[in-house]
Amino acid sequence: xxxxxxxxxxxxxxxxxxFIAQNLTPEMKRATALTPSVFSDPDIGMAWQRALHKQGxxxxxxxxxxxxxxxxxxxxxxxxxxCARAGxxxxxxxxxxxxxxxxxxFGSPEQKNFYLPRILSGExxxxxxxxxxxxxxxxxxxxxxxxxxxxxxxINGTKIWTTHAHHANRMFALVRTNDTERKQDGISFILxxxxxxxxxxxxxxxxxxxxxxxxxxxxxxxxxxxxRVGEEGKGxxxxxxxxxxxxxxxxxxxxxxxxxxxxxxLAESDATGRAIDDPDIAVRMSEIEVDIDTLExxxxxxxxxxxxxxxxxxxxxxxxxxxSEIRQAVTRLGVEVIGNDGLYVEPMRPLYxxxxxxxxxxxxxxxxPEYLNGRAYTIFGGSSEIQRDIVAKMxxxx
Amino acid sequence: MDLxxxxxxxxxxxxxxxxxxxTYDADxxxxxxxxxxxxxxxxxxxxxxxxxxxLPIAEEYGGLGxxxxxxxxxxxxxxxxxxxxxxxxxxxxxxxxxxxCGSEAQKQxxxxxxxxxSLHLAFAHSERAARFDxxxxxxxxxxxxxxWRLDGKKIAVIDGRAAGQIIVSARVAxxxxxxxxxxxxxxxxxxxxxxxxxxxRLGGGRACNLxxxxxxxxxxxxxxxxxxxxxxxxxxxxxxxxALGSEAVGIMQIMxxxxxxxxxxxxxxxRPLSANQVIRHRLADMAMHCDEARSIALRAAxxxxxxxxxxxxxxxxxxxxIGKSARFVAEQSVQLHGAMGVxxxxxxxxxxxxxxxxxxxxxxSAHHYRRHxxxxxxxxxxx
Numbered sequence: 001x002x003x004x005x006x007x008x009x010x011x012x013x014x015x016x017x018x019f020i021a022q023n024l025t026p027e028m029k030r031a032t033a034l035t036p037s038v039f040s041d042p043d044i045g046m047a048w049q050r051a052l053h054k055q056g057x058x059x060x061x062x063x064x065x066x067x068x069x070x071x072x073x074x075x076x077x078x079x080x081x082x083c084a085r086a087g088x089x090x091x092x093x094x095x096x097x098x099x100x101x102x103x104x105x106f107g108s109p110e111q112k113n114f115y116l117p118r119i120l121s122g123e124x125x126x127x128x129x130x131x132x133x134x135x136x137x138x139x140x141x142x143x144x145x146x147x148x149x150x151x152x153x154x155i156n157g158t159k160i161w162t163t164h165a166h167h168a169n170r171m172f173a174l175v176r177t178n179d180t181e182r183k184q185d186g187i188s189f190i191l192x193x194x195x196x197x198x199x200x201x202x203x204x205x206x207x208x209x210x211x212x213x214x215x216x217x218x219x220x221x222x223x224x225x226x227x228r229v230g231e232e233g234k235g236x237x238x239x240x241x242x243x244x245x246x247x248x249x250x251x252x253x254x255x256x257x258x259x260x261x262x263x264x265x266l267a268e269s270d271a272t273g274r275a276i277d278d279p280d281i282a283v284r285m286s287e288i289e290v291d292i293d294t295l296e297x298x299x300x301x302x303x304x305x306x307x308x309x310x311x312x313x314x315x316x317x318x319x320x321x322x323x324s325e326i327r328q329a330v331t332r333l334g335v336e337v338i339g340n341d342g343l344y345v346e347p348m349r350p351l352y353x354x355x356x357x358x359x360x361x362x363x364x365x366x367x368x369p370e371y372l373n374g375r376a377y378t379i380f381g382g383s384s385e386i387q388r389d390i391v392a393k394m395x396x397x398x
Numbered sequence: 399m400d401l402x403x404x405x406x407x408x409x410x411x412x413x414x415x416x417x418x419x420x421t422y423d424a425d426x427x428x429x430x431x432x433x434x435x436x437x438x439x440x441x442x443x444x445x446x447x448x449x450x451x452x453l454p455i456a457e458e459y460g461g462l463g464x465x466x467x468x469x470x471x472x473x474x475x476x477x478x479x480x481x482x483x484x485x486x487x488x489x490x491x492x493x494x495x496x497x498x499c500g501s502e503a504q505k506q507x508x509x510x511x512x513x514x515x516s517l518h519l520a521f522a523h524s525e526r527a528a529r530f531d532x533x534x535x536x537x538x539x540x541x542x543x544x545x546w547r548l549d550g551k552k553i554a555v556i557d558g559r560a561a562g563q564i565i566v567s568a569r570v571a572x573x574x575x576x577x578x579x580x581x582x583x584x585x586x587x588x589x590x591x592x593x594x595x596x597x598x599r600l601g602g603g604r605a606c607n608l609x610x611x612x613x614x615x616x617x618x619x620x621x622x623x624x625x626x627x628x629x630x631x632x633x634x635x636x637x638x639x640x641a642l643g644s645e646a647v648g649i650m651q652i653m654x655x656x657x658x659x660x661x662x663x664x665x666x667x668x669r670p671l672s673a674n675q676v677i678r679h680r681l682a683d684m685a686m687h688c689d690e691a692r693s694i695a696l697r698a699a700x701x702x703x704x705x706x707x708x709x710x711x712x713x714x715x716x717x718x719x720i721g722k723s724a725r726f727v728a729e730q731s732v733q734l735h736g737a738m739g740v741x742x743x744x745x746x747x748x749x750x751x752x753x754x755x756x757x758x759x760x761x762x763s764a765h766h767y768r769r770h771x772x773x774x775x776x777x778x779x780x781x
Contacts, residue, residue, distance in 0.1 A: 001407070001467050003700055005399050074399055282776040283767045290694065290715035290770065297401075297693035304401040318686050385679070392678035396658060396685060 009074055016082040023051040024088055032089045034351040036369035037212040040089040042125055042167045048089040049122040058120040059096045066104055067120050073306040077251055084254035092164055094126040095119040099172040102242050106230035129159040129173030137386045140184045146175040155221040165201050165214040169194050174235050189235035191227040208369030209347055252323040253296035260288055263334045271361045275337040284333055291326050321387045324377035331371035338364045410468060414475040422479030424745055430482050435560045436604035437483040446515030451489055459509035466637055466702035470644035477648025480752055482603040484557035488512060490641045492519025494634040495565050499582055499622035520561035522552040522608050530761030532635060533628055535580055539568035548613040558606040559596045562587055580628050582621040589613055601752030635760060636713035637702050643695035643716045646724050646756045650688050653731040653749045661734055684730055687723035694719045711773045718766035721757045728753040
């Protein structure tokens, strides 16, 4: 039992470091550090996706025949860790990590041939149409309706909290194609061209001052039946598969460690009057660091099980809960560390392209917005309350 | 990078799990509690026969040369069984100190006896004024014509009564009488000048306070070469923290399993307790704390032989984090058992007390988060 990587894995680590050194521009790095929302804007995120794709690393989790790099679980770990350490852009996951695996798993040959290369290259930019104003945690109650009309569906309804809908040219959505007794059985998984007539997008500003999410309206939007993934009425199953796929490949500790390091650097700087000298702040930083060490060990336990072909079991479903809580603890500590400078509000976005120099040191700009936006971590993707329900049911067998 | 158990480790786990399941029950614990030593010498002999006492001892001294991961496997199972045999005091700490500090002759004389079960050890280090600061020792060792004289007061000497040799820490007085280097001394049980006060320890087992007044020891009582022992004491205590963490994981897991089962069986308002969302969420949190404790205890074990700063941060981080998680799981286990949870009629209370003792030993969460911060260069040492 040991925590060190093999010589081959070390060699791969240098390869990743070299790649990052050659491809991560100072502009990308600065833009990423100054982005207080979850994903980088497309100009930054897709520039990085194109660089990864050129290297053959555009979709680490995909099978080789669709352009995956055929990495071991340890290689994926190393890749994620190195990217986090270097501060590479946060590429919107909707394409590579979410719709991609569903198309690979359940799409037709035509869909695979058309969509997958465009996801890899960054030519298509995806958003996710799941939540609705009346369907948050109770997602299966969704009402956006797709009615069959010849070779098309006609879609009416609305989706909300749609991240980057204002940037996306495509959406994957769960829509109601049938009124079944069990509401999950009437849902289909459908791919929508965002340029289709009848689609309008309304921006929603979040409390951190960022425009990341939207509400999307569908008025008699025609979508070819050929854009349905898999069978009609099986959308719920595909949607759940997507979530499990994400859960199994979760490597979050490296990013959290990087976020904590940013806060620690601020705390050790004269700009914050050396906040670290407050023993309460120093101890709380240790508390969070140990929580991240714990999370990393859990991830490595899962990884070790995967390496030898074992099923990691229940462990991974506990991760989402802790990751979101630790993320919030890091951002909360950040606000305390910058002290009075947390009162400064910068309304302009993006923070890396301001017309005038801000009134506080630049690196402090995202701290308060990150805390405010970060309240969403325990809400999106299944709120913490829903996660606890899932743990009780799936892990504890209650 | 591999955190899977090896075949040998898996076999060890199976054998110790089986032994604990077959041997340790509430009746057994009551019998042990009635023994003046607080444990069963016959069981200790079985531990020796099974090779568990030899685990961390080097092969040249009759040991198996295993590490903290292996002793962690044993300690986790011991936690489940609430074992009171003095494994921590004798094998992890006592043999650990002799291995780290002892001369060749001292190792030859004592380590094989630990491995074969014929020698018990204890570590007399804590003092009232020190709280949990390992460097704070007021007990004084004075050089005499033919050896040493020890004076001072030690508290919370775990399983001191059973020990054939007690390892005592003391500051060596220089010619002017000022306290100097921290050294360790071997003090045979029953040496004149020791006034022991033996007591039943919270959560099972025994401990004692020792008043040392004009205790005369021979020259060869000094453990090792007389260099300052603090760094080696810290190394051994860090290993003890890892071992205690594994023990706590075993206790937390069984408390959680018992509580989960109870909430399924206990009916109120015409349905099981576990049908209520507030209970289900509490159980989900308990499961998470158990799993987190398991991860960080393993980290402390894997890092037990790393360089001192990384080792110390891993050990203190684990002690602090597990302390917090253990408190949650223990308190909620009692809470969810309702009034029965605060009686002596269920095992829950025994486990609860052992976790409280775990939290206290070598310092609680606040102390170890501070040490973690200090070792990380965030605060000055002993802030």
